[in-house]
Amino acid sequence: MDMTFAPDPLALLVIGALGLIVVGAAGLAFGRHLFRLVLALGLAEAGANLLLVIAGYRWDAVAPILTGSAPAAMVDPVPQALVLTAIVIGVGVQALAVALLVRVKLAYGTLDLAELKALVERDIRAAAGIGEPDSAQAPATLPGPAGLIGERP
Amino acid sequence: MNALVLPVVLPLLTAFLLQPAGRLSAALARWAGPAVLLVCAGLLVQIALLTGGEPVTAAIGGFAPPVGIVFYADALALLMAIAVPVSALLLWPRAEAGEAGVRQSALMLLLVGSGTGMALSGDLFNLYVFYELLTVASFGLASATGTGRAYVATVRYVLVSGFGSLIALAGIALLYAQTGSLNLAQLADLAPERLANPLGLAAFACLLIGFGVKAELFPVNNWVPDLYACAGKPISALLAGVVSKLAVLVLLRLTVLVFDSPEAREMLMVLGLAGLVTGELAAWRARDLPRLLAYSSIGQLGLLFVALSLPGPAGLAAALAVALHHLLVKPALFMLAERWHGSLDKLAGAGRASPLAAGLFTLFALSLVGVPPLPGFWAKLLVLLELARGAGPFDLTALALVLAVTVVEAHYLFRLVGILYSPGEFRDRHSPRALAVAGLGGAVLVAAMLTLPAVSDALAGLASQAADTAAYRTLTLGGGL
Numbered sequence: 339m340d341m342t343f344a345p346d347p348l349a350l351l352v353i354g355a356l357g358l359i360v361v362g363a364a365g366l367a368f369g370r371h372l373f374r375l376v377l378a379l380g381l382a383e384a385g386a387n388l389l390l391v392i393a394g395y396r397w398d399a400v401a402p403i404l405t406g407s408a409p410a411a412m413v414d415p416v417p418q419a420l421v422l423t424a425i426v427i428g429v430g431v432q433a434l435a436v437a438l439l440v441r442v443k444l445a446y447g448t449l450d451l452a453e454l455k456a457l458v459e460r461d462i463r464a465a466a467g468i469g470e471p472d473s474a475q476a477p478a479t480l481p482g483p484a485g486l487i488g489e490r491p
Numbered sequence: 492m493n494a495l496v497l498p499v500v501l502p503l504l505t506a507f508l509l510q511p512a513g514r515l516s517a518a519l520a521r522w523a524g525p526a527v528l529l530v531c532a533g534l535l536v537q538i539a540l541l542t543g544g545e546p547v548t549a550a551i552g553g554f555a556p557p558v559g560i561v562f563y564a565d566a567l568a569l570l571m572a573i574a575v576p577v578s579a580l581l582l583w584p585r586a587e588a589g590e591a592g593v594r595q596s597a598l599m600l601l602l603v604g605s606g607t608g609m610a611l612s613g614d615l616f617n618l619y620v621f622y623e624l625l626t627v628a629s630f631g632l633a634s635a636t637g638t639g640r641a642y643v644a645t646v647r648y649v650l651v652s653g654f655g656s657l658i659a660l661a662g663i664a665l666l667y668a669q670t671g672s673l674n675l676a677q678l679a680d681l682a683p684e685r686l687a688n689p690l691g692l693a694a695f696a697c698l699l700i701g702f703g704v705k706a707e708l709f710p711v712n713n714w715v716p717d718l719y720a721c722a723g724k725p726i727s728a729l730l731a732g733v734v735s736k737l738a739v740l741v742l743l744r745l746t747v748l749v750f751d752s753p754e755a756r757e758m759l760m761v762l763g764l765a766g767l768v769t770g771e772l773a774a775w776r777a778r779d780l781p782r783l784l785a786y787s788s789i790g791q792l793g794l795l796f797v798a799l800s801l802p803g804p805a806g807l808a809a810a811l812a813v814a815l816h817h818l819l820v821k822p823a824l825f826m827l828a829e830r831w832h833g834s835l836d837k838l839a840g841a842g843r844a845s846p847l848a849a850g851l852f853t854l855f856a857l858s859l860v861g862v863p864p865l866p867g868f869w870a871k872l873l874v875l876l877e878l879a880r881g882a883g884p885f886d887l888t889a890l891a892l893v894l895a896v897t898v899v900e901a902h903y904l905f906r907l908v909g910i911l912y913s914p915g916e917f918r919d920r921h922s923p924r925a926l927a928v929a930g931l932g933g934a935v936l937v938a939a940m941l942t943l944p945a946v947s948d949a950l951a952g953l954a955s956q957a958a959d960t961a962a963y964r965t966l967t968l969g970g971g972l
Contacts, residue, residue, distance in 0.1 A: 359661060366654055372646060379653045386657040386664065393668035417667060420616055424660055427623045431656075434630060435649045438642055445639025454643050461640040462720050466779040468834040 351392050358385025372442065372449040376435045383428045390421045494538060495549040495562045495611060498531040498572060502604035506597040513593040524596040525583060528576040528603060535576070535607075539569045546956065548613070548967055556613070557674035561967050563613040567811070567957045571610040571733075571740050574818060578733040579603045581928050582725040582822065584635070595635055601628040602729070609737045613967055615663060615673040618741055622659075622702065625737070626652050629730060633722040644717040651714045652704050659701020665694035676967035679748040679960055687752065695750040696758060698742075705730075705738035707792045709766035716773070719785035724829040724925075727781070728822035731788045736818050739792070743799060743810065748960050756800040760885060763796025764892055771896045775903045778835055780828045783903065784821070787859070790896065791817050794874065797889055801877040808954035809873035815950075816870045819939075820855045823932030826925040827852055835907060839915025848921050849911045851933045856904040858936060861897060866939045869947070871897070 362382020369375045394414030402415035443449055446457050505527045513520035538547075546565035550556055564572070579602065584595045605624035612618050630652075634645040667673060669690055670681045678686075685691070704711045719727040746755060770790030777783035795817065798810035827848055831838055842849035858867035871893070878890040921929075939946050956962075 359657070362657075363654065366650065375650050379650060379657070382654065383657045383660075386660040389661050390664040390667070393664045414671075416673075417664070420663070420667075423616075423620060427620070427656070428653075431623075431627065431649065431653055434627065435646065435653070438630075438634065438646045438649065441634075441642045442639065442646055445642060458640045458643045458717060458721070461638075462717070462779070462782075465640075466720075466781075466833045467837055468778050 347397070348392060348395065351395075352389065355385045355388035355392060358382065358388065361385075370451050372439055372451060372454070373436075375451070376432060376439065379435070380428070380432055383424075387421050387424055387428070390417050390424065393417045493549050494534060495547070495564055496551065498535050498576070499604050499608040499611065501527050501531055502576075502600040502607070506600035506604065509593055509597045509600065513590070517589075520593045520596065524600050525580060527600065528580050531603070531607065532573060532576040532580070535569060535573045538564065539566070539573070542569075544569075544952070544956070546962060546966055556967055557672055557677040560612065560614045560617045561674065561676075562611040563675075563963065563967055564611055565956050565963075567740070567953050568610050570953070571737060572607045574733050575606040575610065575737070576603050578729060578822065579606075581931070582729045582732075582826075584632070584723065584725055591635075595632065598628045598631045598635075601625075602632065602734075606734065606737050610740060613675045613963075615666065615675060615678070619656075619659060619663060622705070622738070622741070623656060625734065626656070626705070629726070629734065632726045633718055633730075635726070636721070636723050638721065640717075641721040644714070644721040648714040648718050651711055655701045655704030655711055657701075658697050662694045662697025662701060665690060665697065669694070674967070675744060675748050676964045679964055680968075682749050682751070686749065691750070692752070692754055692758075695745070695755050698745060699758065699762070702738045702741050702745075703762070706735050706742065706796075707731075707766070707789050708796065709762045709769065709789075709793065712766065712770075712789050715789055716777075716782045716785040719788075719825070720779070720781045724781070724825050724832075727785070728825035728928075731785070731825060732818050732822035735788075735792060736814050739795060739799070739814055743807070743957070746799060747807070747958055748963060751802075751960075756802065757885065759796050759800035760889060763793045763798075763800060764889055766790065766793025767797065767896055768793070768892060771899045775899050777903075779833065780831050780835060780838070780907075781825075783835070783907070784824050784828055787900070787903075788817075788821055790900070791821070791859070794871075794893065797893065798874045798877070801874070801881065804951070804955045804958040805873075805880075806877050807958050808950050809870070809877050811950055811954055811957075812866075812870035812873050816858070816867050819932050819935055820859060820867070823851070823929040824855055826928045827921065829925045830919045830921050835910060837915075838907070838910050838917055839913045840917040841910075841915070841919075842912040843914075844918050845920050845926075848926060848929065849908075851926075851929045852911060853908050854933050854936065856908055860901045860904055864940055866936060866943075866946075869943065 359382045362378045362385060365378025365381065366375055369378055394417035396411065396413055399411040399413045402412040439449060446454060448454060505523055509520055509523060512523060544566040546563065549562040551560040579599055583599065587595065602625055605621040605628065608621035609618060609625065612621060630645055630649055633648060634641050663673065670678055670685045672678055672681060700711055707715050719731065767790050770786050770793055774783050774786035774790060777786055795810060795813045798806065798813050801809060831841060858865040861868040861871040875890060875893060878886045
């Protein structure tokens with residue numbers, strides 16, 4: 339029995355793709371800067387795309403293009419077509435996200451998620467005419483004395 | 492039945508022609524969108540009448556499934572497909588002059604085209620593409636108010652949606668690696684031997700999270716409250732009403748056809764319960780009407796997922812009852828929130844200022860809580876009866892939780908009704924259009940209550956047809972044109 343460690347290269351690729359998704363997801367979960375969140379999204383998307391390509395890949399096959407010569411075994415073309423669509427969608431969404439980030443920066447002058455959450459909460463309350471935030475709903479970073487005094491609902 | 496593709500193609504085509512048309516004539520750009528939606532709704536109604544509710548299929552481009560993409564229209568799919576243009580017509584954004592108005596119309600048309608496609612398509616990747624298109628259209632519409640907070644809310648929505656999409660894509664990759672197919676009917680054929688394993692369950696979890704973003708499923712719904720508070724109310728109504736139901740329809744097809752296992756159902760029930768409890772508790776704490784409605788929407792959709800986790804046609808009927816009730820009531824409530832967007836305490840006196848709006852709100856609140864003669868009661872009763880019939884420890888816990896949460900729901904909704912009818916200074920009145928939409932919702936609700944036997948028969952018919960996987964498979968893979 340052959341006991342040498344010879345990992346299946348495809349398995350390695352799958353692990354890499356899953357790793358990319360996990361890294362991206364961690365970035366999305368723990369990032370504080372909106373632009374970094376967009377980058378993390380791009381990273382995770384690359385992982386998902388890689389996973390999709392691997393789903394139809396074969397080492398012993400050629401690219402799925404008919405050349406006229408004797409047809410060899412071909413890689414499954416369907417996942418490649420799918421991944422192309424997915425890449426295009428991903429690029430579009432990221433461009434849109436960046437465009438929105440520009441608008442956010444122009445409106446609030448910051449891209450820090452915690453600061454933005456506090457500012458938006460303040461704006462929503464101001465628009466709704468609700469005065470002081472109560473403790474459980476108030477973001478911890480909201481400055482000002484308003485949260486300290488005032489009645490609870 | 493190739494006319495099935497028209498309600499998808501026409502809005503998409505018009506959306507891209509609208510911009511050049513706007514250069515030629517402002518009136519054309521303004522009325523082309525609603526006119527096309529009317530045509531689409533008419534076409535779909537005609538298809539429904541012609542087929543009499545029997546399922547039909549259309550192979551796109553003449554490529555026979557499973558290689559080609561197939562549209563499958565049973566009564567449920569047609570009902571949802573009709574709901575898309577009709578909701579969009581009722582909630583059409585207020586006409587803005589010039590470029591901005593044309594852009595919004597184009598986005599609405601994209602949303603309708605892709606939404607109709609989601610209701611009809613029988614191919615998982617095609618569903619994913621329509622879902623993405625609908626998502627992108629909703630980004631533009633959500634940020635259309637142009638305020639800073641709308642942009643921030645939209646960015647968070649983009650990030651959560653993007654994450655959901657890539658997880659769904661990973662799920663599709665897992666599914667394809669296991670089965671080599673993405674046609675729902677062929678997946679249903681292959682599922683018992685290829686997907687009854689942990690990898691299959693992982694694929695289901697991925698798809699559930701992915702499509703769950705729009706359906707406001709528990710872990711991926713944190714975009715909901717801010718977006719509904721910051722976006723225009725018609726858009727919130729559209730997203731909470733018909734768009735979330737389209738995502739639910741995709742998940743319904745997946746659970747019925749492909750992932751019909753107890754583990755998948757347990758996953759649905761746990762996430763549904765989590766959404767139900769967190770949503771309703773947050774709604775209880777909310778202090779302005781839009782966010783109260785947003786949180787209660789999360790709770791209602793949690794109940795819907797609990798119902799969806801129940802096996803058999805009876806469970807499906809319960810899920811459909813909850814879904815259709817929510818589809819009717821929530822947009823109407825959001826339209827009422829258009830003027831009542833301020834703090835809840837400041838709404839005192841609104842009942843005197845606009846008695847009709849307050850009356851409608853009370854009607855919807857009673858129905859949401861589930862007060863007996865109203866449709867909401869029967870929807871909830873169906874869920875509870877099915878849970879009681881299941882009688883496992885899980886089912887009984889869910890039963891107790893649903894009842895307990897109903898008390899919370901009743902408390903915050905009746906508290907609000909009390910505020911509306913208490914004496915106060917509130918004088919703001921609703922726009923005629925908001926009242927008309929809400930009034931229409933109320934009228935349909937009352938009509939459904941008065942014709943309850945017929946409605947419940949129709950519901951049972953819808954459910955048994957949707958649960959009939961054998962018909963779906965033979966009709967789709969038989970290559971009927």
